[in-house]
Amino acid sequence: xxxxxxxxxxxxxxxxxxxxxxxxxxxxxxxxxxxxxxxxxxxxxxxxxxxxxxxxxxxxxxxxxxxxxxxxxxxxxxxxxxxxxxxxxxxxxxxxxxxxxxxxxxxxxxxxxxxxxxxxxxxxxxxxxxxxxxxxxxxxxxxxxxxxxxxxxxxxxxxxxxxxxxxxxxxxxxxxxxxxxxxxxxxxxxxxxxxxxxxxxxxxxxxxxxxxxxxxxxxxxxxxxxxxxxxxxxxxxxxxxxxxxxxxxxxxxxxxxxxxxxxxxxxxxxxxxxxxxxxxxxxxxxxxxxxxxxxxxxxxxxxxxxxxxxxxxxxxxxxxxxxxxxxx
Amino acid sequence: xxxxxxxxxxxxxxxxxxxxxxxxxxxxxxxxxxxxxxxxxxxxxxxxxxxxxxxxxxxxxxxxxxxxxxxxxxxxxxxxxxxxxxxxxxxxxxxxxxxxxxxxxxxxxxxxxxxxxxxxxxxxxxxxxxxxxxxxxxxxxxxxxxxxxxxxxxxxxxxxxxxxxxxxxxxxxxxxxxxxxxxxxxxxxxxxxxxxxxxxxxxxxxxxxxxxxxxxxxxxxxxxxxxxxxxxxxxxxxxxxxxxxxxxxxxxxxxxxxxxxxxxxxxxxxxxxxxxxxxxxxxxxxxxxxxxxxxxxxxxxxxxxxxxxxxxxxxxxxxxxxxxxxxx
DNA sequence: ATGAAAGCGCTAACAC
DNA sequence: GTGTTAGCGCTTTCAT
Numbered sequence: 269x270x271x272x273x274x275x276x277x278x279x280x281x282x283x284x285x286x287x288x289x290x291x292x293x294x295x296x297x298x299x300x301x302x303x304x305x306x307x308x309x310x311x312x313x314x315x316x317x318x319x320x321x322x323x324x325x326x327x328x329x330x331x332x333x334x335x336x337x338x339x340x341x342x343x344x345x346x347x348x349x350x351x352x353x354x355x356x357x358x359x360x361x362x363x364x365x366x367x368x369x370x371x372x373x374x375x376x377x378x379x380x381x382x383x384x385x386x387x388x389x390x391x392x393x394x395x396x397x398x399x400x401x402x403x404x405x406x407x408x409x410x411x412x413x414x415x416x417x418x419x420x421x422x423x424x425x426x427x428x429x430x431x432x433x434x435x436x437x438x439x440x441x442x443x444x445x446x447x448x449x450x451x452x453x454x455x456x457x458x459x460x461x462x463x464x465x466x467x468x469x470x471x472x473x474x475x476x477x478x479x480x481x482x483x484x485x486x487x488x489x490x491x492x493x494x495x496x497x498x499x500x501x502x503x504x505x506x507x508x509x510x511x512x513x514x515x516x517x518x519x520x521x522x523x524x525x526x527x528x529x530x531x532x533x534x535x536x537x538x539x540x541x542x543x544x545x546x547x548x549x550x551x552x553x554x555x556x557x558x559x560x561x562x563x564x565x566x567x568x569x570x571x572x573x574x575x576x577x578x579x580x581x582x583x584x585x586x587x588x589x590x591x592x593x594x595x596x
Numbered sequence: 597x598x599x600x601x602x603x604x605x606x607x608x609x610x611x612x613x614x615x616x617x618x619x620x621x622x623x624x625x626x627x628x629x630x631x632x633x634x635x636x637x638x639x640x641x642x643x644x645x646x647x648x649x650x651x652x653x654x655x656x657x658x659x660x661x662x663x664x665x666x667x668x669x670x671x672x673x674x675x676x677x678x679x680x681x682x683x684x685x686x687x688x689x690x691x692x693x694x695x696x697x698x699x700x701x702x703x704x705x706x707x708x709x710x711x712x713x714x715x716x717x718x719x720x721x722x723x724x725x726x727x728x729x730x731x732x733x734x735x736x737x738x739x740x741x742x743x744x745x746x747x748x749x750x751x752x753x754x755x756x757x758x759x760x761x762x763x764x765x766x767x768x769x770x771x772x773x774x775x776x777x778x779x780x781x782x783x784x785x786x787x788x789x790x791x792x793x794x795x796x797x798x799x800x801x802x803x804x805x806x807x808x809x810x811x812x813x814x815x816x817x818x819x820x821x822x823x824x825x826x827x828x829x830x831x832x833x834x835x836x837x838x839x840x841x842x843x844x845x846x847x848x849x850x851x852x853x854x855x856x857x858x859x860x861x862x863x864x865x866x867x868x869x870x871x872x873x874x875x876x877x878x879x880x881x882x883x884x885x886x887x888x889x890x891x892x893x894x895x896x897x898x899x900x901x902x903x904x905x906x907x908x909x910x911x912x913x914x915x916x917x918x919x920x921x922x923x924x
Numbered sequence: 925a926t927g928a929a930a931g932c933g934c935t936a937a938c939a940c
Numbered sequence: 941g942t943g944t945t946a947g948c949g950c951t952t953t954c955a956t
Contacts, residue, residue: 286943318712362694369682642945
């Protein structure tokens with residue numbers, strides 16, 4: 269392990285003061301070109317890397333951003349993380365990540381613990397209570413992901429538009445009685461998807477059977493499948509892809525054919541939808557772009573603290589694959 | 597946004613010096629109990645959170661650890677990340693994450709960039725060249741994940757044992773001619789899996805058809821499926837689950853039944869193996885435990901810099917599901 | 925047991 | 941254009 273080379277070492281070797289080295293690195297136009305080049309050359313030669321913690325101590329900016337997610341095993345959140353990581357790197361920021369294991373209390377702690385080491389944090393927390401979010405927004409610069417709240421910047425995905433496309437698609441196929449399998453009632457996403465659905469349905473002659481809530485996982489789908497079939501629907505709209513996969517498995521076990529006997533749609537488009545059999549008709553959530561957007565919003569807010577709060581919405585897109593067809 | 601409360605504020609309010617506050621927080625037994633309690637009470641009251649960057653500047657420890665992975669969209673790496681995050685939190689460390697987008701050159705940069713802000717980094721890089729890893733190990737405390745290299749601590753998964761179980765299983769079913777679909781030739785994992793396979797095969801009367809390399813993704817499986825069938829094998833061992841899924845899809849399209857006409861196994865056990873149809877027989881890689889182990893190794897090394905280098909191996913386990921059966 | 929003071933590596937006035 | 945110096949928030953001698 270090589271010993272750390274500091275700004276002093278560079279200064280000595282380049283025969284200048286530490287201030288000049290600092291300037292050469294951070295405000296190049298403040299030093300004469302020849303000096304700058306000499307300094308930079310020495311720095312490169314010595315393999316000098318500025319200590320960002322020390323820099324942050326004085327500038328007040330750490331060059332880091334944090335992201336808190338409920339579960340790193342969920343491809344939805346890792347997609348977001350990927351986008352965040354990407355965009356952060358473009359902006360020369362490093363990213364702290366924390367996984368709360370779906371525990372809202374932990375989320376609050378994690379944000380607070382991060383607060384001192386980052387310039388701001390991106391919070392993906394469907395569960396945490398609104399009042400607490402406000403307190404956190406007070407403790408650090410916060411950007412919400414996939415959740416809208418007055419006065420807090422947010423990167424959003426417009427599930428309403430996706431749901432409208434789902435309903436238009438199903439109605440065009442000839443469906444009139446459709447089940448919606450709710451995810452967690454309190455989650456912002458579920459509310460949004462449900463709202464989009466209800467709006468879309470009003471424009472058509474459709475019976476909407478509102479079911480659940482179910483756990484937003486494979487097991488939730490297994491459970492929901494039987495209940496939905498009992499309602500004699502011809503199409504099932506699941507809260508998300510994972511649940512849809514559970515429905516698919518359960519229907520197959522019961523000998524119900526998809527899409528011949530019943531149509532099925534998911535939501536999120538998390539990779540395995542495309543890989544499974546039959547491939548799942550679903551709505552693609554732009555998770556990676558949303559992660560990128562969140563970073564942009566955060567950096568923008570940091571640079572421009574008293575501009576108005578931006579909440580931007582990305583469109584979602586129906587992906588028709590093979591689980592939807594005209595009713596029998 | 598509330599202004600930061602520093603150690604000075606606490607000191608003033610508690611009527612002690614900053615040194616005493618510092619001691620009360622980090623070496624409680626150096627201050628009188630009554631003083632300590634008073635200080636702690638004030639700190640809690642003011643919502644004081646020590647600035648870790650400042651602390652790190654003087655102690656030389658940041659309390660952070662880094663992890664560099666090739667792709668955050670790959671559930672293998674996010675599983676590891678989950679384990680890392682988990683264990684780091686137990687040890688009150690924060691986690692920096694960086695995604696190299698499968699670019700070995702970027703990996704090196706990312707590690708170097710992190711080096712100053714972390715106590716050590718966990719590197720998951722099948723691709724990066726051995727010499728460069730050594731240089732990185734010189735620049736920071738490094739722990740390798742799923743890759744063995746002399747003198748560098750490593751958290752390993754013993755794919756050999758899993759492969760032996762696969763072959764024993766297939767042979768017990770009556771297979772004699774088996775294809776192995778190679779992943780990237782240079783990847784440590786592929787070498788290990790292949791080696792395990794060859795050893796296992798020697799103990800039985802089996803023709804091993806070594807095919808590929810193929811890209812370790814869905815498309816690689818699509819491509820490999822036809823080639824494997826042309827070799828008249830009765831069982832196909834894919835480098836990993838994703839490739840196996842590609843094989844499965846292609847075989848289904850061709851009307852080849854799995855497992856009736858040909859058996860198929862994957863490797864990794866990445867969730868969707870269980871969800872697909874038929875559920876995939878595969879080898880479970882303990883990715884989350886491996887992440888945890890990597891953190892332990894890192895922390896251990898940090899605490900005990902001149903102990904011998906630990907390289908620990910976790911066992912892998914065959915998971916028999918529904919894609920393997922006796923040959924026709 | 926506690927305080928005063930030095931200093932971690934760096935940037936930002938302020939001089940010249 | 942460059943050097944000198946103070947100080948970011950904290951820990952850690954060294955005194956007392």
